[in-house]
Amino acid sequence: xxxxxxxxxxxxxxxxxxxxxxxxxxxxxxxxxxxxxxxxxxxxxxxxxxxxxxxxxxxxxxxxxxxxxxxxxxxxxxxxxxxxxxxxxxxxxxxxxxxxxxxxxxxxxxxxxxxxxxxxxxxxxxxxxxxxxxxxxxxxxxxxxxxxxxxxxxxxxxxxxxxxxxxxxxxxxxxxxxxxxxxxxxxxxxxxxxxxxxxxxx
Amino acid sequence: xxxxxxxxxxxxxxxxxxxxxxxxxxxxxxxxxxxxxxxxxxxxxxxxxxxxxxxxxxxxxxxxxxxxxxxxxxxxxxxxxxxxxxxxxxxxxxxxxxxxxxxxxxxxxxxxxxxxxxxxxxxxxxxxxxxxxxxxxxxxxxxxxxxxxxxxxxxxxxxxxxxxxxxxxxxxxxxxxxxxxxxxxxxxxxxxxxxxxxxxxxxxxxxxxxxxxxxxxxxxxxxxxxxxxxxxxxxxxxxxxxxxxxxxxxxxxxxxxxxxxxxxxxxxxxxxxxxxxxxxxxxxxxxxxxxxxxxxxxxxxxxxxxxxxxxxxxxxxxxxxxxxxxxxxxxxxxxxxxxxxxxxxxxxxxxxxxxxxxxxxxxxxxxxxxxxxxxxxxxxxxxxxxxxxxxxxxxxxxxxxxxxxxxxxxxxxxxxxxxxxxxxxxxxxxxxxxxxxxxxxxxxxxxxxxxxxxxxxxxxxxxxxxxxxxxxxxxxxxxxxxxx
Numbered sequence: 001x002x003x004x005x006x007x008x009x010x011x012x013x014x015x016x017x018x019x020x021x022x023x024x025x026x027x028x029x030x031x032x033x034x035x036x037x038x039x040x041x042x043x044x045x046x047x048x049x050x051x052x053x054x055x056x057x058x059x060x061x062x063x064x065x066x067x068x069x070x071x072x073x074x075x076x077x078x079x080x081x082x083x084x085x086x087x088x089x090x091x092x093x094x095x096x097x098x099x100x101x102x103x104x105x106x107x108x109x110x111x112x113x114x115x116x117x118x119x120x121x122x123x124x125x126x127x128x129x130x131x132x133x134x135x136x137x138x139x140x141x142x143x144x145x146x147x148x149x150x151x152x153x154x155x156x157x158x159x160x161x162x163x164x165x166x167x168x169x170x171x172x173x174x175x176x177x178x179x180x181x182x183x184x185x186x187x188x189x190x191x192x193x194x195x196x197x198x199x200x201x202x
Numbered sequence: 203x204x205x206x207x208x209x210x211x212x213x214x215x216x217x218x219x220x221x222x223x224x225x226x227x228x229x230x231x232x233x234x235x236x237x238x239x240x241x242x243x244x245x246x247x248x249x250x251x252x253x254x255x256x257x258x259x260x261x262x263x264x265x266x267x268x269x270x271x272x273x274x275x276x277x278x279x280x281x282x283x284x285x286x287x288x289x290x291x292x293x294x295x296x297x298x299x300x301x302x303x304x305x306x307x308x309x310x311x312x313x314x315x316x317x318x319x320x321x322x323x324x325x326x327x328x329x330x331x332x333x334x335x336x337x338x339x340x341x342x343x344x345x346x347x348x349x350x351x352x353x354x355x356x357x358x359x360x361x362x363x364x365x366x367x368x369x370x371x372x373x374x375x376x377x378x379x380x381x382x383x384x385x386x387x388x389x390x391x392x393x394x395x396x397x398x399x400x401x402x403x404x405x406x407x408x409x410x411x412x413x414x415x416x417x418x419x420x421x422x423x424x425x426x427x428x429x430x431x432x433x434x435x436x437x438x439x440x441x442x443x444x445x446x447x448x449x450x451x452x453x454x455x456x457x458x459x460x461x462x463x464x465x466x467x468x469x470x471x472x473x474x475x476x477x478x479x480x481x482x483x484x485x486x487x488x489x490x491x492x493x494x495x496x497x498x499x500x501x502x503x504x505x506x507x508x509x510x511x512x513x514x515x516x517x518x519x520x521x522x523x524x525x526x527x528x529x530x531x532x533x534x535x536x537x538x539x540x541x542x543x544x545x546x547x548x549x550x551x552x553x554x555x556x557x558x559x560x561x562x563x564x565x566x567x568x569x570x571x572x573x574x575x576x577x578x579x580x581x582x583x584x585x586x587x588x589x590x591x592x593x594x595x596x597x598x599x600x601x602x603x604x605x606x607x608x609x610x611x612x613x614x615x616x617x618x619x620x621x622x623x624x625x626x627x628x629x630x631x632x633x634x635x636x637x638x639x640x641x642x643x644x645x646x647x648x649x650x651x652x653x654x655x656x657x658x659x660x661x662x663x664x665x666x667x668x669x670x671x672x673x674x675x676x677x678x679x680x681x682x683x684x685x686x
């Protein structure tokens with residue numbers, strides 16, 4: 001039998017596998033710590049929960065060449081200013097609603113989920129709600145009774161998920177907060193609802 | 203020992219008897235996956251079908267969870283199947299393994315019944331604990347999570363203790379470390395946070411590091427055993443390849459996790475890291491194809507189990523195309539900005555899960571069918587051999603049909619809804635009602651029925667193959683020239 005080539009030796013590849021796996025994992029752990037600074041609420045890319053007291057918009061940034069959230073003047077949700085703690089409790093209730101109602105198995109959130117219904121990343125900013133004056137109430141009404149509201153030519157409808165008014169309002173808060181996350185330009189080319197002062201006067 | 207061709211568990215070692223239990227649950231769950239997939243698919247074509255009875259969300263939840271559970275059952279079965287052969291030692295703590303099988307199976311049944319009958323709950327933590335978590339793939343309520351953790355620990359104990367008492371082969375060593383990682387990663391998904399970016403960050407730790415790393419290595423281990431069994435490949439060759447595959451798989455897959463961190467609020471460096479490492483992810487899959495095809499060629503396709511080897515080669519090819527090529531097609535952020543969250547992902551998901559995992563488990567089903575009938579002949583001219591060939595053909599044709607149809611729907615959606623329409627609700631529904639999309643969904647459904655037909659044939663074949671066979675597998679070995 002001929003001598004084995006060095007590159008065909010099992011022990012070489014076993015060591016390589018161990019070192020590569022260990023090395024990759026260490027890098028991943030390091031990056032995970034670093035990423036937390038960006039994605040914790042109030043971090044570099046994910047806003048604090050009291051952002052729902054302000055206007056949230058989504059505009060094209062000509063310098064960065066991508067769409068980014070733009071935070072505007074005070075525009076409290078349902079007309080009520082909340083502290084960071086109160087806002088967190090409300091957004092948390094909304095997030096829990098999205099889980100308890102299994103939203104993700106029809107919709108996508110931040111693009112993840114199912115594809116039977118529209119993406120919710122920027123649902124707060126969707127022109128479909130008409131104008132910003134009626135938007136909050138429109139959203140609450142829709143969430144509580146979606147089954148009779150035909151909103152597309154396909155006949156695809158959202159079922160009634162027994163969402164209470166409290167849950168619906170909290171869900172709207174969660175959606176508003178989510179729309180303020182810097183998702184690096186996803187979704188691209190999204191034309192947000194007109195929230196300017198001019199639109200309010202119409 | 204029972205007569206040749208008669209089904210009898212006396213033909214099996216004790217680990218294999220336990221494996222048969224897992225396989226016996228996995229196979230009907232595969233059927234449930236197909237059934238609920240067909241129901242969900244039909245709702246794209248007839249939106250009022252089962253509206254407010256079994257909504258799309260319910261059907262899809264069961265479709266996905268049945269898939270995860272039957273594959274896990276298949277893998278666990280595969281590991282118990284090979285354990286005593288590999289370790290040359292009876293399973294340590296077998297009674298605990300048997301007990302856990304029943305507990306896990308009852309838990310799965312309860313979870314599925316709750317998904318179907320209770321479906322959703324109020325926005326309270328009790329819903330998360332007892333009904334469902336509402337997070338795709340890991341919907342299982344928290345009580346079941348804890349059950350899964352305990353079960354996996356027992357399974358890990360069985361495997362690690364058996365190898366320790368017997369002998370540690372290369373396959374055994376990789377397997378034990380991989381199971382440890384698989385277990386640890388699951389814990390990352392067991393908490394609640396209001397912050398969806400943090401939620402999805404850890405959620406991907408579980409999903410990606412399972413599906414695109416630890417599951418791949420687990421399948422690498424059981425398929426290595428499969429090649430030794432069916433082709434008689436030398437252990438040293440198989441194990442060297444396994445190490446290479448592990449190096450490539452973890453080297454690309456661990457940081458390839460970054461391709462899920464493009465658009466969820468995570469920092470910009472993930473675009474580069476995720477794009478680069480996920481672009482490398484197909485390489486180990488190429489290596490696996492080379493390995494399987496090369497070994498088959500060296501042995502001139504002379505093997506002891508034709509259906510199992512055919513599914514093994516199908517696994518290598520399906521893994522490469524489904525996970526590798528289909529994944530690569532939309533993994534770079536420059537295209538993913540438009541394809542993320544469209545039917546493109548569904549196309550990739552279907553071919554990848556089937557190609558990489560279903561195929562591997564089906565190969566083990568055939569190994570089990572052979573041995574439980576007393577190691578019957580399963581090489582050339584199997585009695586009733588048309589069944590395995592046609593079921594395989596229907597399953598593959600159905601799967602390729604679904605994949606292609608969903609890909610077309612994904613292209614259309616990426617262009618019309620995303621690039622042009624900018625992802626508003628109007629743009630979404632405009633794309634969904636486009637004839638190209640609707641035609642694709644019709645073809646997906648037809649392909650789904652073909653796939654279902656393949657499944658029915660598969661079940662029939664697994665229950666009957668080898669039944670009227672009078673030849674034993676030893677006849678093949680008798681003819682085979684012994685290596686010098």
